[in-house]
Amino acid sequence: MDSGHKDTEVKYTESPKYQCLEFLRKNSVELYLAYCGREICEAGHTYGPAVRQEYLLHYVISGKGTFTADGKTTELGAHDAFLIMPEETTVYRADAKEPWSYVWAAFDGIRAYECLEHAGFSAEQRVGHFEQEEALTACVDAMLAAHQLTYANDLVRQSQLALFLAGMIREYQTSHNTRQQFNDYHRQEYADYAAAYIEQNYHKDISVNDMCSYIGITRSYLTKIFKQVHHVSPYDYLLGVRMNKASLLLQTTALPIKQIAEMVGYKDALVFSKAFKQKIGTSPRAFRDSSATLVLSHTKNA
Structure with a gap:
């Protein structure tokens, strides 16, 4: 397969042993599909030396082969x-004896490397193993099927690329028990x-546990990273x-304190007043009744 073509037209190729959709228009700065395909290779079929402009993932369906990058050759088989x-x-x-067949997807964007990291890939780690053959190949087949240049098909290809990467990420994190550490x-x-x-x-009756459930992480982990980033706990x-x-x-309205309490997430005005005094140092009523005075000074405090 040659992805170096600079034509402005999208190219779709289909034969009994080869399907490829190439030269797709960039439709997102975050994550976009450049080309994809599937192939049943002939014995000893070699591609390269070649240089790609995007990230390119091959997923082996059956057979065997070798991959050489950065001077290192790795033997690969089904589901690698x-x-x-x-x-x-x-x-x-x-x-030469058991040639592989595979699917591939090439993509780029500002989130591309991040997605790959979550699936266990990096500049140092180029190979992964994923058992979800049916789900992963179905994503690439759906991209190929959506080769007509319509807005709807653009969305289909984009969503299938996301599903393809999400499937790898989910399996990697499950098999390596990385959810707690890497999330x-x-x-x-x-x-x-x-x-x-x-x-x-904030105006709803939410709690830290609600945040954790919505985001999908534990309370202890959220508290830890929140303090590291924002220097206070999520509750504070x-x-x-x-x-x-x-x-x-x-300060700016004459609304009843009970109504203000409800507007900031408290069903009970007494609970609100207690929390307000704890945080501000005075009751809501005393705060409203007080008036601020500006004091000008030319002397620096010690």
């Missing part, structure tokens, strides 16, 4: 996958996701957001 990195020279060769996103993204969830839902962050909103409403 191998990764080709952009801008590197690689060679792969079908076995589905990086630490920063998890913590930011939780913070965004709070900002969007939620409390801070609620009290900041309540303070603004107390």
